[in-house]
Amino acid sequence: MDYTIGLDLGGTNLRAAAIDQTGKMIDKVAGHTNLSEGREVVVADMVKAIRTLRDRLGRNGLSGIGVVVPGFMDLEKGAIVNSNNLSSLEGFPFRDRLEESLETPVVLENDGNAAALGEKWMGAGRDVDDLVLLTLGTGIGGGIISGGKILHGYMGMAGEVGHITVVPNGNPCGCGNRGCVEKHASAQAISVMARLSGLGDITSEECFHLAMNGNEKAQAVFLSMGESLGIAVAMLVNIFNFPLYLIGGGALAAWDQFAPHMLGEVRRRSLTFRASNTRIEKATLGSEAGLFGAAYLPRMNSAPVRA
Amino acid sequence: MDYTIGLDLGGTNLRAAAIDQTGKMIDKVAGHTNLSEGREVVVADMVKAIRTLRDRLGRNGLSGIGVVVPGFMDLEKGAIVNSNNLSSLEGFPFRDRLEESLETPVVLENDGNAAALGEKWMGAGRDVDDLVLLTLGTGIGGGIISGGKILHGYMGMAGEVGHITVVPNGNPCGCGNRGCVEKHASAQAISVMARLSGLGDITSEECFHLAMNGNEKAQAVFLSMGESLGIAVAMLVNIFNFPLYLIGGGALAAWDQFAPHMLGEVRRRSLTFRASNTRIEKATLGSEAGLFGAAYLPRMNSAPVRA
Numbered sequence: 219m220d221y222t223i224g225l226d227l228g229g230t231n232l233r234a235a236a237i238d239q240t241g242k243m244i245d246k247v248a249g250h251t252n253l254s255e256g257r258e259v260v261v262a263d264m265v266k267a268i269r270t271l272r273d274r275l276g277r278n279g280l281s282g283i284g285v286v287v288p289g290f291m292d293l294e295k296g297a298i299v300n301s302n303n304l305s306s307l308e309g310f311p312f313r314d315r316l317e318e319s320l321e322t323p324v325v326l327e328n329d330g331n332a333a334a335l336g337e338k339w340m341g342a343g344r345d346v347d348d349l350v351l352l353t354l355g356t357g358i359g360g361g362i363i364s365g366g367k368i369l370h371g372y373m374g375m376a377g378e379v380g381h382i383t384v385v386p387n388g389n390p391c392g393c394g395n396r397g398c399v400e401k402h403a404s405a406q407a408i409s410v411m412a413r414l415s416g417l418g419d420i421t422s423e424e425c426f427h428l429a430m431n432g433n434e435k436a437q438a439v440f441l442s443m444g445e446s447l448g449i450a451v452a453m454l455v456n457i458f459n460f461p462l463y464l465i466g467g468g469a470l471a472a473w474d475q476f477a478p479h480m481l482g483e484v485r486r487r488s489l490t491f492r493a494s495n496t497r498i499e500k501a502t503l504g505s506e507a508g509l510f511g512a513a514y515l516p517r518m519n520s521a522p523v524r525a
Numbered sequence: 526m527d528y529t530i531g532l533d534l535g536g537t538n539l540r541a542a543a544i545d546q547t548g549k550m551i552d553k554v555a556g557h558t559n560l561s562e563g564r565e566v567v568v569a570d571m572v573k574a575i576r577t578l579r580d581r582l583g584r585n586g587l588s589g590i591g592v593v594v595p596g597f598m599d600l601e602k603g604a605i606v607n608s609n610n611l612s613s614l615e616g617f618p619f620r621d622r623l624e625e626s627l628e629t630p631v632v633l634e635n636d637g638n639a640a641a642l643g644e645k646w647m648g649a650g651r652d653v654d655d656l657v658l659l660t661l662g663t664g665i666g667g668g669i670i671s672g673g674k675i676l677h678g679y680m681g682m683a684g685e686v687g688h689i690t691v692v693p694n695g696n697p698c699g700c701g702n703r704g705c706v707e708k709h710a711s712a713q714a715i716s717v718m719a720r721l722s723g724l725g726d727i728t729s730e731e732c733f734h735l736a737m738n739g740n741e742k743a744q745a746v747f748l749s750m751g752e753s754l755g756i757a758v759a760m761l762v763n764i765f766n767f768p769l770y771l772i773g774g775g776a777l778a779a780w781d782q783f784a785p786h787m788l789g790e791v792r793r794r795s796l797t798f799r800a801s802n803t804r805i806e807k808a809t810l811g812s813e814a815g816l817f818g819a820a821y822l823p824r825m826n827s828a829p830v831r832a
Contacts, residue, residue, distance in 0.1 A: 290796060299800050348679060362764070364671065371766020372655060375797045378763040383756050383794060386692060393796040395759070449690050452702070456685040457669070457764065459678020487690060489597060489700040490682045493606050 219244070219279040223271050224512025225264055226286045226329065227251060229303030229356070232260075234267040235506075236275050237513035241340040245271055257307050265319040282516020284325045285316060286332040286508045288359070293374025296326050302357060302392050325515040331368045331377050332511030333503075334361030337464055339514045341503040348460040351501060352379050352451070354469035358400035362458070367518065380404070384449040402446035403476075405469040411439045426472040437475070444476035448483025455488045455496055466501030473500060526551070526586040530578050531819025532571055533593045533636065534558060536610030536663070539567075541574040542813075543582050544820035548647040552578055564614050572626040589823020591632045592623060593639040593815045595666070600681025603633050609664060609699050632822040638675045638684050639818030640810075641668030644771055646821045648810040655767040658808060659686050659758070661776035665707035669765070674825065687711070691756040709753035710783075712776040718746045733779040744782070751783035755790025762795045762803055773808030780807060 221244055225234040228251060236245040247267045252259050264285065272280060289301025289308070296313025298304065313326040327335075334343075334351035343349040347366040353359040358380030362369040369376050380400035381393050388397025389407070401407055408422035415435040417425065428436035451463055465473070465480075481498060484491050503510055528551055532541040535558060543552040554574045559566050571592065579587060596608025596615070603620025605611065620633040634642075641650075641658035650656040650670065659667040665687030669676040676683045687707035688700050695704025696714070708714055715729035722742040724732065735743035758770055772780070772787075788805060791798050810817055 290800065292800075300796055364676070369671070369765070371797075372768045373766055373797075373801055375801070376764065376766035378766075378797065381763045381796070382760050384690075384693065386756055394799070395794040395796075449693055453689050453760070454764075456688045457683065457761075458676070459680055459683035459685075461679045487702040489607055489688070489702075490678075490680075490685065492701070493597065493599075494680055494682070 219275070220281055221275060221279050222282045222284065222513045222516050223268055223280065224284045224286070224509050224515070225268055226332070226508040226512050227260070227264060227304075228288065228329070232263055232267060233509055234271055235509050235513060236271045237510065239281075239517070241510065245274060247271060253304065253306060257310055260307070261312070261315050261319070264316065268320060282325065283320065283322065284327065284332070284512040284515030285312070286327050286329050286512040287312060288329040290378065291326070291328040291374050293326065293370060299375070300393070327368070327512065327515055328361070328374070328377070329508050330359030330379070331361035331370075332515065333359065333466065333501075333507035334363050334377070334464075334511065335368055335514055335518070336503055336507040336509065336511030337466070337501050338363045338366070340510050341507060342464050342499055342501050343462055346460075346462045348458070349462040349464060350379065350454050350458060350460060351464045351466060351507075352447070353501070353507075354404050354465065354467035356404060356406045358404045358467075379450065379454065382450040382453060384446045399446055399450040403443045403450070405467065408439055408443055408469060408472070411442060412436065415439060422469050423471060426475055429472075429475045440472060440475035441479050444479025445483045447476065448480040449487065451480060451498060452484045452487035452491065455484060455491045459490055459494070461497060463496070463498045464501040465498070466504070466507060470500055526582070527588055528582060528586050529589045529591065529820045529823050530575055530587065531591045531593070531816050531822070532575055533639070533815040533819055534567070534571060534611075535595065535636070539570055539574060540816055541578055542816050542820060543578045544817065546588075546824070548817065552581060554578060558611075560611065560613060564617055567614065568619070568622055568626070571623065575627060589632065590627065590629065591634065591639070591819040591822030592619070593634050593636050593819040594619060595636040597685065598633070598635040598681050600633065600677060606682070607700070634675070634819065634822055635668070635681070635684070636815050637666030637686070638668035638677075639822065640666065640773065640808075640814035641670050641684070641771075641818065642675055642821055642825070643810055643814040643816065643818030644773070644808050645670045645673070647817050648814060649771050649806055649808050650769055653767075653769045655765070656769040656771060657686060657761050657765060657767060658771045658773055658814075659754070660808070660814075661711050661772065661774035663711060663713045665711045665774075686757065686761065689757040689760060691753045706753055706757040710750045710757070712774065715746055715750055715776060715779070718749060719743065722746060729776050730778060733782055736779075736782045747779060747782035748786050751786025752790045754783065755787040756794065758787060758805060759791045759794035759798065762791060762798045766797055766801070766803075768804060770803070770805045771808040772805070773811070773814060777807055
């Protein structure tokens with residue numbers, strides 16, 4: 219059997235899976251990201267999860283290991299430059315430490331890029347070589363697949379689509395900018411706008427249910443959120459002219475509320491969209507996109523950063 | 526001698542040049558774009574310019590012909606989808622008509638993409654394989670070079686960086702959007718803002734001289750223009766993480782007035798910029814960037830559109 223191991227380190231969950239060359243998940247382990255116990259413990263947990271799978275399935279069939287962590291990455295250094303969720307891991311030389319402990323090469327990647335790659339391999343992007351993914355969670359992550367490969371830029375920091383400015387003087391973002399799309403169209407932004415609308419302390423999901431039941435304040439939240447997302451997607455369409463743009467993440471569940479506004483905004487704002495049959499669709503792998511992407515990393519004939 | 530012919534069709538000028546493989550311009554012809562006489566006359570003038578150079582230098586050394594026209598292009602059809610300057614040429618099958626008349630293949634390209642390629646070949650981008658060019662003229666054109674090649678997208682319409690939204694409810698644009706960067710930071714936008722500021726009917730150049738002489742209204746125009754441009758460039762930095770972003774076009778002359786505001790805005794808005802040594806610099810080929818790009822087109826091992 220030919221398999222790879224993918225590990226996805228999130229703000230709360232640590233998951234690893236063994237996936238074969240056809241994309242079939244053979245085995246999986248799941249645990250917690252024990253941030254409070256310090257980064258040495260987190261790395262030890264990562265190593266343990268990978269070893270568990272490797273021991274169970276044997277080293278013979280193992281074709282590589284891919285590890286996915288959140289935040290702005292410096293792929294040359296193999297470290298996180300900046301992460302809202304895992305700020306205690308900033309600057310930590312992940313790749314080197316993992317390779318040391320596992321005594322084998324590890325391919326490190328940003329979570330958004332890996333999710334985009336996962337969707338390209340086994341999800342909604344299987345039929346194209348070029349796509350952009352936006353993942354609507356606490357923030358907005360995402361990644362760009364160009365010619366079947368992750369667009370890395372020269373330091374591996376490309377694809378930060380959550381930090382597209384959609385409101386020049388909008389809500390402040392941890393990155394230093396104001397009006398980033400992730401501050402106006404993420405699950406967290408939905409929840410914040412609901413509170414500002416007087417709907418109280420509700421989740422994006424609760425806001426969605428209110429909107430579906432006809433609550434006009436909740437519907438106005440999704441109007442704003444959908445238009446903000448549409449501004450960002452329209453720009454991506456104009457810049458890339460790719461055949462496919464995918465929306466994923468937790469807030470995808472509210473698609474019926476925000477998608478009409480998003481699509482209306484893209485249509486208004488993008489001549490390229492109106493002149494083409496560009497598709498804007500739902501991602502299909504859910505929270506496992508990053509895991510699939512992680513496992514695919516060693517199989518990709520990836521252009522090295524700063525070749 | 527090994528040479529190619531590049532032709533650059535602008536809104537007012539039609540230029541063609543023979544350039545050898547080292548980037549040396551051997552011969553050149555220049556004329557007018559006779560739009561008022563109809564598109565058949567324009568195409569006949571293009572064919573004539575190319576034939577003139579081919580007859581002078583001989584067919585033996587001719588390695589290819591590249592032709593550059595302005596506007597949103599459908600490269601598959603070899604036609605302009607939409608052009609503010611040359612709307613009478615929309616939908617016209619340029620490539621096929623030129624190939625018919627010249628009895629040889631022609632590589633067609635959008636003016637912004639070609640200018641970016643020209644800067645990469647013989648201009649400010651010679652030392653990199655990845656760059657974005659923004660050309661500040663009547664509108665804002667530009668192009669994206671990724672891995673040494675033009676980023677085309679699936680229909681050849683990628684790289685429309687002038688239509689990045691920088692003011693969501695800003696000035697209306699011919700593309701249907703509002704607040705495109707070309708409506709807030711082009712030479713035309715400078716002139717329009719000067720008029721709105723009460724400076725009268727002046728050109729962007731006159732506005733620049735006023736600003737340099739201490740006129741506060743003119744300085745405010747460049748503050749606004751620089752910040753708008755900075756919002757767009759910051760997004761491009763976040764999306765691409767390329768090593769180099771170039772500013773070209775007529776308004777480049779006002780660099781000393783707008784660049785500090787532009788750079789300040791990029792620094793504030795882009796964590797990637799602050800965490801890297803991304804360069805934002807002047808393009809160096811001026812109005813000949815497109816001509817060099819046109820001549821380089823046949824030499825590029827370009828990925829075909831919809832391969």
